[in-house]
Amino acid sequence: MRAVFRYFRRNPSLALGIALLAALALFVVIGGILVDTEDARPLSVPTLRAPSWAYPFGTDRQGRDLLAVMIAGTPLTLRIGFIAGFLGVGLGTVLAFIAAYYRGVLDTVIRGIADIGLTVPGLLVLIIIAVSIKGTLTVNQMAIVVASLAWLYPTRTIRAQVLSLRERGYVEVARLSGMSGPAIIFLELMPNLLPYLAATLVNAVSAAILASIGLEVLGLGPIDAPTLGMTLYWVNFNAAMINGWWWWWTAPTVIILMVFLGLFFLTVGLDEIANPRLRRSA
């Protein structure tokens, strides 16, 4: 335990990132016990109340208790991010390894698709996909939609890493000693890439959350769900800023800030683990 704290002193980013995300997790869990999440639905409580003891985060125009909305919505938003991020990195890893290890035509095709896909602004393609789907999306459907593009960047970066690792001596030795391709991939290459994969995963989750919030703010998200992005959509729709209902957008903003900053510091912290830097004395 002591060693863990000592490491946190050397790697403050990691500590900060974990702290922020843990705070959010606590908020959701404890909140879920203390607050009735049914109040996150419309017409549950009086409308447009400023924060008070009864409604600590205030209420919105459709009669939702914003505290309940935040408690119910944060895990939904995070869930989309995690599902899409994991799917994206999972698929990306597989494709990256195939491309980097087997080279040849497979590599050219995979890399070509990833390169072209990355030139295109992701949000716009997601918009086209979302608009094409009949009816409105559920939370899980949205995760799949975001995941469809989430594999592009991980494929590219992981491929680059595998390529550089592939040339190392121990891979040659493994190959010469008769190890099969998949065995080399799983037993030799992957363990060395784990820190990097972890950092990529956090990155992908962050990007997925951003994409999902983006879609929701545009009104393409699951319209009934009390997610963070949808709340901001209603804020925009009802011109909450101009009308002076400041509490309506403050809560989601703060929480989104915590999510992104937490994930960012976590990424930096993981990167430090992957490539430790010696401190200079100057």
Place this chain on the structure above:
Amino acid sequence: MSEPVLRVERLRVAFDHPLGKVQAVDDVSFALTPGERLGLAGESGSGKSTLALSIMRMIKPPGRIEAGAVWLNGGRLADLDEEGIRAVRLAGIALVPQGSMNSLNPILRIGQQIADALIDHGLRLGRRAEEWRVAALLTEVGLPANVARMYPHELSGGMKQRACIAIAIALRPKVIIADEPTSALDVVVQRQVMATLARVQQELGAAVILIGHDMGLMAQFVDRLGIMYAGRLVEVAPIADIIAHPRHPYTRALIASLPSLEARGALAGIPGLAPSLRDLPPGCAFHPRCEFATDRCREERPVLRDVAGVDVACHLA
């Protein structure tokens, strides 16, 4: 005996590392007469390059010059401010690095890299004069004038090295420090480059410090040779003397390890490893690997002293 053009006295350079202080240069003193060629040989990590950089006051944190002084033409370099020492670099003491590796800016043409040295040292030449000057320098080192318009990646290793020499002699320095100028080149090109270096040095009347670890190269080029071990200077002698009668056990082992064309048999190495500069043994740094080590060697550090015309740092010399 003329006034030395360069004098180094008791120079100490250390690096502050979180795991301990590294003594890279430990109490090194020597003098260089005008036009003389001094070699500095030693294993990797013996402090040769650090010594070169410290003479030019280019040591950066976490390294620092702890003690000692450097005199150029009688003037103390430590007395100069930043502008002063900047002016001395290249014009007074010039460095010839391993150009064939990465010492040339990849996105500038060779001519530009020669010219910006001239400009920053105050030479205000018109474009014509500048081009002419650059072409003259390139010719001096045996490169065709059109090299000025080329980029480093378009040149071969030997050509890049000679381009670095051209830069080094641009301001007619009195001291040239060549840090492993031919280590990455094949022997044929090595010879060409060394011949070029010898020629320009003579034309300039400049003194040269040649840093390297190739004893054969040293034998062909230098007048005097200094041997460095673990950041310390252990022997300095005229080249013929040192090859024929090496006095320090380390030098002896070095000379003996050179393969000879006539003799046959197993190659002789030096047992043991060079000490970590962070954790030097007490007394003489070489004693753990020396077959003649005595108790005095283990406790008392030998000082570089004159023994029959030769400087040696050994209790047994």
Place this chain on the structure above:
Amino acid sequence: MQAAYIARRFGVFLLIVWLAATLNFFLPRLSGHDPVHSKLLQQAALGGYVQSGIEEMTREYERRFGLDKPLWRQYLTYLNGVARLDFNYSIANYPRKVSELIADALPWTLALLGTTTLLSFAIGSLLGALLAWPEAPRWMLWLMPPLWALHAIPFFLLGLILTYLLAFQIPLLPIFGGYSAGAVPALSWRFGWDVLQHAVLPALSIILVATGGWALGMRGMMVTTMGEDYVTFAEAKGLKAPTVFLRYCVRNAILPQVTALALALGQVLSGAVLVEVIFGYPGIGTLLFQAIRENDHFVIQGVVFTVIVALGFTTFVLDVIYPWLDPRISYRRA
């Protein structure tokens, strides 16, 4: 050699354009979604009409829009239209054409995006370079943590916060729109000043966030570059500090940054779209948003296509410029 490289890059650009157009065409149709039908239903619901005759109206509109022809014919007509930059009529704003709407909105977005991207890249890179330089003024180090923290958040979020602070609490700048409501767009100083005032907050949201990213990246690159042998030799040559900084360090460190810029354009644009929506800035972001709200498929497709093409073109230009910046990359190896 040079011509072959440029031609190849242009070919990739055309490929992207074609892919974008094709995806744009097929994806909506895959779901069996009928934009005309649903729009008519929507209008009918709004107007309270009885739902009779909708089927005939739909068929008539479809005939007008060419939606009753076989798929491959529609595709060819579509490609033909796209090549002539004709994206059909806007369903919601009929009889205005999609290309008109885009032409109105695009300059606003280009102005906003162009200036903010260039400014944040330039300021960020310079700042990052200075931060890595040991002789930089100490107060600059204090800029790092806030820039760092800022660059992790989405543009539009900062937009919300800035709006509250600078437009609401302290009514310094306008909250909404591209120009004041009721102002008539004209080529006058007054209008220009109005536009500028309205552009400050959206621009700031983008610049403050993006600069941090560029500064961080540049600082990292500078640290790597400063450790290179050619920088040591540059100092040994007795070059002045500014010369070493600019000619030897910055000019080398900025090359990977330019590549990163080309790759980041898509992301920046996505972020800018949301910023426009939050501020009601009359660019293609807002156009897209309204089109989504009104289920105006043709506008959506037109905007997405235009954006993809614009980005593809910019990437193409950057690809062609890059070998000029870095002489090591020859035009031969594409």
